[in-house]
Structure formats: C-alpha cells, structure tokens
Amino acid sequence: MANKVDGFNFEQRHGKARVRVARVWRNRDGRHFIVEWNVSISLLSNCVAAYDRDDNSDIVATDTMKNTVYAKAKECTEQLSVEDFAVLLAKHFTSYYQQVYTAIVKIVEKPWERISVDGQPHEHGFKLGSERHTTEVIVEKSGALKLTSGVEGLALLKTTKSGFEGFIRDKYTALPETRERILATEVTASWRYSYESVSSIPQKPLYFAERYLDVKIVLAGTFFGPPKEGVYSPSVQSTLFQMAKTVLNRFPDISSVQLKMPNLHFLPVNLSSKNNGIVKFEDDVYLPTDEPHGSIEANLSRFWSKL
Numbered sequence: 001m002a003n004k005v006d007g008f009n010f011e012q013r014h015g016k017a018r019v020r021v022a023r024v025w026r027n028r029d030g031r032h033f034i035v036e037w038n039v040s041i042s043l044l045s046n047c048v049a050a051y052d053r054d055d056n057s058d059i060v061a062t063d064t065m066k067n068t069v070y071a072k073a074k075e076c077t078e079q080l081s082v083e084d085f086a087v088l089l090a091k092h093f094t095s096y097y098q099q100v101y102t103a104i105v106k107i108v109e110k111p112w113e114r115i116s117v118d119g120q121p122h123e124h125g126f127k128l129g130s131e132r133h134t135t136e137v138i139v140e141k142s143g144a145l146k147l148t149s150g151v152e153g154l155a156l157l158k159t160t161k162s163g164f165e166g167f168i169r170d171k172y173t174a175l176p177e178t179r180e181r182i183l184a185t186e187v188t189a190s191w192r193y194s195y196e197s198v199s200s201i202p203q204k205p206l207y208f209a210e211r212y213l214d215v216k217i218v219l220a221g222t223f224f225g226p227p228k229e230g231v232y233s234p235s236v237q238s239t240l241f242q243m244a245k246t247v248l249n250r251f252p253d254i255s256s257v258q259l260k261m262p263n264l265h266f267l268p269v270n271l272s273s274k275n276n277g278i279v280k281f282e283d284d285v286y287l288p289t290d291e292p293h294g295s296i297e298a299n300l301s302r303f304w305s306k307l
C-alpha cells in the first residue's frame with residue numbers, strides 16, 4: 001500500500017531475516033525427526049508514523065517476530081511441512097496484529113536426511129544432503145494466499161545424450177556443433193500452487209513435503225530419461241521446457257513453474273606441445289568449469305487453473 005507522506009509516495013515494509021530454528025519431534029517408538037529452517041519474515045503494516053513522526057506505537061518489533069518463530073515451532077507438536085509452517089506464521093502475523101495487512105514469509109530448509117547404518121535407518125542419526133527445499137508464502141488479512149515452493153542447488157549431470165547444433169554462426173562464433181557432450185546444471189526451481197486462500201489448502205499432513213519430493217523426481221526423471229537409454233537433449237532450453245511442462249502436466253494443483261538452469265560447461269581437453277600430442281580428446285577428459293556459465297531460465301504457466 002502506497003501512502004502520501006510529505007507530498008511523496010511512500011511504501012515500506014519491515015521484518016526479520018534469517019531466523020534459524022530447528023525442531024525435533026519424537027514418536028512413540030523412539031524414532032526422532034528433525035527439521036532445520038532459515039526463516040525470513042517481512043510485514044506490510046500501517047506504521048508510517050514510525051518513519052515520519054518518530055512514533056513507534058504501531059511497530060511490531062523485529063525481535064518479537066524472531067521470538068514468534070520459536071514460540072510457533074514449540075506449539076507445533078506434530079511434524080509439519082515447511083509450507084504449512086510458513087502459512088501458520090504468516091496467518092499469525094496478519095490476524096494477531098491489527099496493523100499488519102500482509103505477511104511475507106520465506107523459508108529455506110536444510111536437507112538433513114536420516115542416515116543408514118549397517119543398511120538400517122538410524123533412529124536419531126542424520127546427514128546433510130545437497131539440494132534445499134524453499135517456500136515463499138504471502139498472506140493477506142482477508143485470508144488471500146500466494147503459495148510458492150521450490151528447490152535450489154539441485155545439481156544434475158549426464159555424460160551423454162546431449163548436443164547443441166544449428167545455432168547462429170557468424171564471425172564471432174567459435175563453438176563447434178556437437179551431438180555428444182556432457183550436460184551439467186544446478187537447477188533452481190520454484191512452482192506456484194493454485195490454492196488462493198489459507199482455508200483452501202490441503203489438510204493432509206505433510207502434503208506439501210510429499211509434493212516437493214514428487215516434483216524433484218519429475219524434474220530429474222525428465223532431465224535424464226529412462227535409466228537404460230536416457231533421452232537426447234538438443235539444448236538446455238529444450239530440456240528445461242520439457243521439465244517445466246512435465247511438472248504442469250503431472251500436478252494439477254501447480255499453476256506455474258519457474259526454472260533456472262545454468263549450463264555448467266565441461267570443456268574438451270586437447271593438449272599438445274610443439275612436436276607431440278599429449279591429450280587427444282575422445283569424449284573422455286574434460287575441464288569442468290562454472291565460470292563463465294550459460295544462464296538459461298524460463299517461466300511456464302497455465303492460462304487457466306485446473307482446480
């Protein structure tokens with residue numbers, strides 16, 4: 001909401017960034033569960049007087065926001081998804097404080113995974129995985145909701161079934177055409193759910209946690225293709241599009257997908273001295289790089305909601 005202040009348009013928000021919290025749950029059989037979350041809160045509220053009249057009486061202190069993260073984590077006696085926790089927090093801020101009209105909550109979950117020892121899942125032992133589950137939730141006082149989930153740091157690589165041909169060639173072009181190369185990327189994905197009010201989201205416990213795992217499987221499955229034969233990728237662009245399309249076709253409650261897929265080049269190694277070849281490239285020795293890298297991103301959304 002823009003305000004007129006001293007003859008200017010004025011917009012403001014305040015919040016607490018990077019509040020770290022971990023929550024452990026124990027079940028009756030002695031099995032432990034843990035989540036570690038990094039929570040950022042931003043509140044849109046009527047507190048302009050703090051800016052232009054030195055009057056803090058409408059301010060929710062950011063320290064209070066931080067404490068609320070711990071208090072709400074304590075109140076969650078059953079394990080819940082990172083999305084449900086973000087919605088719960090955002091709902092709290094918009095309903096508890098008359099001044100707050102919109103709450104934006106972003107959370108990144110650290111990938112603690114149960115460890116297996118001697119082939120058996122450990123009751124209370126975890127190791128850190130790689131990619132991270134993210135969410136962003138926007139809740140209005142009315143109960144209107146925008147719910148986005150995502151994954152970041154999902155590193156994928158295949159050693160064949162990738163090429164790049166037919167691109168523009170001009171006096172600046174040195175890249176040879178190829179039908180044989182390594183394709184490597186680190187996917188950042190985010191997808192928007194079509195639930196548009198806090199009262200319409202699925203009540204099934206861990207619904208969004210399962211969805212996250214399913215979306216990751218679809219993304220990776222489309223990138224790689226079937227285990228034996230794989231699938232040919234004519235470009236990062238084409239593979240990205242197939243991945244986004246498969247997510248929308250598979251999950252009716254997802255209305256849009258954004259994918260960022262840097263092209264992490266593996267350069268052929270050809271080395272020779274003046275009078276002898278040292279390494280002749282035969283699709284075997286590469287120089288891996290991440291700088292510079294291609295940057296390819298796109299957003300795919302439905303015209304109409306499927307729900």
Ligand SMILES: O=c1[nH]c(=O)c2[nH]c(=O)[nH]c2[nH]1
Pocket residue numbers: 164175234235236237263294
């Ligand atoms: O899949 C690719 N897409 C590009 O746009 C591109 N550009 C480039 O140099 N190599 C590649 N590979």
